[in-house]
Each structure stands twice: as C-alpha cells, then as structure tokens.
Amino acid sequence: MSEKHNHGFFEDGRTDSYSSFSAAINSREILTQRDKDNIYTVELKDLRKSIEAGEYDPHKHREAEHATTNIETLLHLLKGSLGTGILAMPLAFAHSGYILGTIATILIGCLCTYCIHMLINCEYELCKRRNVPRMTYPTTAECAFQDGPPFFQRIAPYTPHIVNFFLMLFQLGTTTVYTVFIGENIHLVLKENDIEVDARWIMLIFLLPLILINYVKNLKFLAPVSSVANIITVISFALIFYYMVQQDIVWENREPFGNYEDYPLFFGTVLFALEAIGVIMPLENEMKTPKSFLGICGVLNSAMMVIVSLYTGLGLYGYLAYGSDVGGSISFAIGNDIPAQVCKVMLSLAIYTSHPLQMYPAICIAWKEYLQPLFEKNPHQIYYEYAVRTFLVFITFCLAVAVPYIELFISLFGALSLSALGLAFPALIYISTHWDSLKGVRGTMIIVRNIVIFCFAIIGLVIGTSTSLEKIVEKFSGTNSTV
Template sequence: MEKEKLNIQRQSYSTFSPMAGNEQKQPLLNGSEENENKRSEKPYNNNEQTEVDIMTQVPENPHATSDAATMMHLLKGNIGTGLLSLPLAIQHAGIIFGPVLLLLMAIICVHCMRLLVKCSKHFCRQEGVPFMDYSTVMKMAARHSPIVKLQQHENAAGTLVNIFLMITQLGFCCVYFVFMAQNIRQVVIQYFPNSTPGDRIFMAMLFVPIALLSFIRHLKILAWFSFLANIATLVSLAIILRYVVEDLPAFNTRPYIANASTIPMFFGTAIYAFEGIGVILPIENEMRNPSHFPGILYSGMSVVSFLYISLGIIGYLKYGDTICGSITLNLPGADPLAQSAKILYSFVIFVGWLIQFYVPMQLAGPWLKKFRFPVAADAAMRISLAALTCLLAIAIPNLGDYIALIGAFSSSFLALIFPPIIHILTFYSPASNEIGEPLIYDENNKRSKKMSKLTMIKDLVIMIIGLVGFLAGTIVAIQNIIKDLGTDDDSDKCSGGAGGITTTAPYYNVTTPAWHGNQTTSFSTPGFV
C-alpha cells in the first residue's frame, strides 16, 4: 500500500536521501503545506540500521549550531521575563505551597518537552526525514491515530498547533515590549524627572530597533548575542540577589498557603515562565548533533528550574505583597547598581525577543513563498508582526496580568495539553497498522510494544491539569485586565508610572485568608486598579 508523501519546504535544505538508491525526500518542517505527492512505498523497518540512524545522516547545514550554542539558545529561550515574575507567582500560592507547585510544574513541563521530541524522532524515522516542527508532529500523530475522524482532519490538527504557537510567541513579544519599556523608564526618570515620557512612549520608541532586529533570519547569527545575553543574565541576577537577600524576614511572616482563589493566577504566571516549549523543536532542528539534545535539555532545564524556585522564594520573602510583575521593578530606582541590573536585563529581553519571534516567522515561511514577490512579503510580514506586538503592549501595559493571560490561555496548551495528546495518538495504537508499520519504537530492544495503562493515565492527568489551569487562569486574568482598562490613572502602577522611585506596589484594600501553619491570618492581595 502506498503511503502519501509529505512535501514541505525547509530553509537551507533542498532534498534528503536517507538511503542509497531510495527516492529523495524533502524534510518536514511545517504542517501547513498540502500533501500533493504520494509517499514512498518503502515501509518503516525498525531492524534496518539505516532507518534507525537516519538522524545522523542530516546533510551539511551551514547554519547548524554546536552543542554549546544550543545550550545558550535553550537557556535564553527559557530565562526571560517569566523568571522575574515568579516571586509574584509564589505570592499567589504561598511561600511553602508555591515552590512545591512550581517544582511539580517544572517536572511536568520538562517531561512534556521530552515527549514532544520523542514523538518527533519517531515520525522522523518513520518518514525518512531529519526533522519536523511542532505542528507537523501533531499532524502525523493525527494521521496515524486510531480515531478515523481525526485522521480525516490531520491538516486542521497541525493548523491548531500553529495558531497557538503564533499566539504564544507573539504574546511573549508583547510582554517583552512592556518589560523593556518599564525598566528603561525607571532608569531614565531618575535623571530626567520632569521630561520623561510614559511607558507607552517608550514602547513606541523601542519599535524601531526591534523592527530592525526582526530581519535576522538565522539563529546562528544570534549565537554570540545569546552568549552575551546569558552573561548579562548572570550579572543582573547576581545584582538582584544582592538586594533581595538583605534583611530577609522570617518565613512565618508570609502565608504558607494562599487563598484558593489566587491559585489560577499562580498557574498562569508559572506556566508562562516555562516559555521555551515553542522553541524546543526549532532549536533541536538547528543542531549539528541532534542526538545530544536530550542531555542538553535535562541539564539546561535543571539549571532553569533551580533559578526559578530560588528567585521565586527569595523574591516573595523579601517584598511580600508589594511584589511587582517583574522583581526588577521593585529594586530601588535611584541606586546605580540597581539601574545597571534593569538595563542589563532589558538587553537580555531584547535578544530574547528575536528568539521568540523566530518561531512565528518560521511558521509563516512556506505561506510567504506563495506570493509573487516573496522577499517583499517576508519583509512586510516581519514589520507588521513587530508592529502588532508593540501595539498590543501599548494597549495593555500591565506586566503581571499580561504574563498570567498568555501563560494560562496559550502556554498551557503548548506545554501541558498538546504533548500528551500527541504521545497518546502516536503510541496508543496497536503494535502495527494495516501496512505492517510499527507505531511504537523501543530504542533499546528494537521492537514494537503497546502503551501501558499507567502511561495512558499519566498523560491524561497532565492533560486535565492543563485544561483546568487554562480555564481558571484565563478567566481570572481577563477579569484583572478588564479592571485595568477601567482606570485612567497609570501613576501608581508597579510599571514605573510613579517613576520607579518607590519600591512598593499598590494593592487592593482587601484581605483574604491565608494559612501560616497553625493559624489563619489575612494579607493584602496585589492589584493594579
């Protein structure tokens, strides 16, 4: 039985021949292309070493990244504004309960990243191609799923992933505009207190360099910038820690477990911090040695998770209910050392903007090639998307609520819901389909097997956690944003509306119960109205 061949474009590669004498295949990248040609008659065979080692036969890529550069991109893709917002996330859950939930979420998110890469490798071996992107993996999972209706809508499944990828990555870019504008303004206003424009003006001013940055098309060009950004991250984090570790109050001065009504905001803010799910496959696809990626993933994400939990605990312990959407906004505005941390981290976010922007432009690439003047269409798309992220940031310049909304609405699907769905669709089917093609590949025993019930239950539990967080977090974040839009006074916001001179954030004059171990007390809930 003939298999339909996927014919999808990949920048920097034209053809790929996994075995001598076989028909050449184009590598898979974007699932939005139509399946116009028929796939090769060669069935997938686990016993053939050439099929098993297909990932080692990737043609020479002049833009391929080394292991060190891949680690830099992985760290840069995960250490962004989300890291600095984690003290706010801990405030929404409690000084004890928050870190426990954050550790659990880190384990789940990294596991889902691994599931996504595992399924991608499985279908790459099956199709005889060196790489696939997120949407193509979903498309292949739908095609080979045991659900007939889903098989008939494989293109829609891939498009759904692309939609959430676009929303998430562009949402990150919006948050980055807000972050840079607020932190830079807090520095500038110390020297020009009477003539410094508002946050929105700074966002508009940042559009020019950001628009120019958007024309960089290859991650390899950014390798040295990512390296410098990682150094800047370490320096700025050291400065931040220098402030937050001074005169720390006792643990019992903060609620151990926050009120249940604030947990949805914790979920949105925390899941936003694990913002690297959208760039995992693009980074892995650009590697010179893709087989090294699992080790890089686990080691890199271990470092990231340690930073997340440590800064989240110490930051909330230091500032309590006055914590801002980014802990840099709590640093003393007039202190030159604190100012340097804000400027350094703004540079980090500036570089991170392009890494996040790389994904939506990669998704739009095949579609743009259909235009009569593809180069002009590509330029117009880059300028338009950059302008869109700037305008959305200007419309809702509230860092904390923006982070929670993007995290709950779109990151939950990409990080927690889609990966287990793909894993189930890929590996739940019987050992072989109608053409005798194994759907489960055991790398150690080189044989097929069926998914265990325990694995199925684990995937379903992760999906349920993601769905509950999506619903609750999105509703609460939207409610807060509506409150933001209902006020015209920006002067008292954490964003630097007060000039960054104060280190406290406004909060509602409302109290909610929180548990401090052996007693129940009250604490103020931060807000921006």
C-alpha cells in the same frame, strides 16, 4: 505475520517498503514542506534509497545550513527561558504562598520537562516511520493524529492550524511582554533621574531597533549575541540576588499558602516562565548532534535543572524579601541607586537581544508556512518577507501599548497557550503516536497517565485564562473610574 496496511508497518515494527513508499508519495507533510530549517523537501529517489537501505535514522539525514553545537543550543535554550517570566516569579509566589509555590514550581518544571521529552521522542519516531529528517511541531501533531485512534485521524488535517494558532499566540504574547518590560524598566530609570518620559514613548523609541534585530534570519548568527546577553543576564540576576539578601527576610505577612482564587495566576505565570516550547523543536532540529538533546545528562535536562532552580530560588527569596508588593517584575522593587539602575538597563538590553529568538517561531509560521508559497515566483519575495517581519513586530508593539500590564499578560498567555502547547498536545501526540502498541495493563496505564495530564492542562487553561481576563478587566475598570 499480518501487515498493517493503514500505516505500512509490520507488527514487529519493520517497514514495508512498498506500502511505506506509496504512503510517502501521497503524504502532503513529506513532499510539500519548503523551509530548510523546519519545513523540508524529500526527493523521491532519496526516499526510495533510504527505504531500501533499511531502518531510517532521521538524525543522520539532517542538514542544517548553520548547525548549532550543544553549547550554543544550551545557551539559546537558557536565553529563551530566562526572560521576563523569571522576574515575575516573586509575584507568582505571592499568589501561591512560599510553601505551595516552592513545591508546585518544581513539580510543574518536572511535568513540563517530561512533556517535552514525549514530544521530541514522538517527532523522532514519526520521522522514522515517514523517512524524513525532521518535523515541525504542527507536522508532528498531524502525523501523530494520522496514526492515532479513528477520531483523531478524522481531525488530523486541522491539527497543524490549531497548533500554529497557539504557537503564534504565545510567541506574539511573549514578545509583547518583552516590549512592555523594556519600556517600564527604562521609564523607571529615567524617572529616578528626574526625567519623566511615558513608558509608551520609550516603547516607540525601541520599535525600530526591535524591527532591525528581527531581520536576522539564522539562529547561528545570534549565538554570539546570545552569549553576551547571557553574561549580562547573569550579572543582572546577581545584582537582584544581592539586593534581596540586603532585605530583611520577614515571615510576618508572608503566607505559606496563598488565596486559592489567585492560584490560576500562579499557574499561568509559572507555565509562561518555564516553557520555551516554541523554540524547543527549532533548536533541536538545528543541532549538529541532535541525539545529545535528550538523555539524562542531555541539553534539555541540563537546561531545565538550571532554569527550575533559578525560578524557584528567585521566586521564594523575592517574595520573602519584598512581599506581595513586588510588582510584575522584581526589577521594579530592587531600589533606585546607581547599581539598581544599571541592573534595569542591562536587563532591558538582555531582553532586547532575546526578542528575535522568541519571534523566530512566529515568523516561520506566518511567512514560511502560509505566505511564502503565495510569493514563490515573485522576484521581490525578500521584500515581502521583511514586510511580514516588520508587521509582526509592529503588532506586538501595538499590543504592548494597549495592555501595559506585565503580570497579567504573563499569566494570561501562560495559561492560554502553554497549557495547550506544553502539556495537552504532547500528551495526545504521545497517545496517538504509540496507539497501536498501547495494549494490556502497561498500555492502559500510559493512556490514563496522559489523559490525566491532558485534563489537568485543560482545567488550567480554562480557569487560568478566565481569571487573568477578569483581572485585566478590573484593571481597566479601575483606570477608567479613576480618570
């Protein structure tokens, strides 16, 4: 039986204690991570004991200061996904048509769920190989590429920064959309009561509350708020469905297949709506029973079934009820009576409470991975952390004021960030993680399958991003020409 010296594993998968321990000593990912949530420190003596004891089970060695239950994790995942994206689904169906939109939303939802499964399974496998309890998305990508083909091994040191870039881009884009959404909905409510206040001023009013709620550091403390927000969201969606049912469902001017030039906008919007990739791994890493996250009836599948069903139903009925004039959020079109105004206010409140959940990964990346080491010995470190949190919220506020187009922002960041994070990277990570075992016909089929997913993601990224940018330029050109 031959030893694989580059990884410290035998052909049958057993760990060679000496080579594995040596690799662990030289591994930057294992020994220099600091964040107790996702970025960890492994003591050498504990690592030696775990190797000598036999096969390492990461789930048994995870210690979260504020571990979440399955129900709390499910609520966080639902709240992280049921945001502004679902309210843009009727417009997405206007781009795709009601037949294509229904089929494509379900297929994209299944594909996203499958890619998340691949990513979490790879994290677990890589944790076992390196004898660590947990990994972040960037560390998972780096460790996978280290175990992959020669070319991937050469670019492995750069992958964490690439992943961090896309994660930061997406999370900041999401919170920017949230800020625009709050401003636009409150603006409409005030306008319906003959109070004319520009949406940008409303965003400015909400700036301080958004900064303060993002000072909450632990997801555990947000669970009660998330539960209340979920109740508010359910009531708001019930009101929206009520208004949709009241509308006459007209098949005239409702296309089964939309204009193919608008398909990239549909793709970006659905990806933005369905994917919560930025919070997936932090949520799974903070669970009391992380083994319950995957599985046929696990937390992930249960949440995604609810999410895909809601997105498909709201997109279909919203488009049939209001047509292509529905706007970037269906809440804009439901009416202006008292229940409709209450619905808009409740949705704004729910989105406000979701803001810190979406900002959480961006704060972890900016502060804990890049900036905290610079202030490690500074006695005023806590003040610098709050300064970073404040700055990130302020950046999203500035973007919201500069580009107040919800539908195009959603499509842009969905295509640009989530094509990479939700589809392309999980496919490459899976190939790299299992590279040495992908032999024969079965291995070739797995490689081909993941390459197809990767190519599909890249095509969606390029075409979706370029289309969204063109539409944004057209919006600005139209605004400027009007002025």
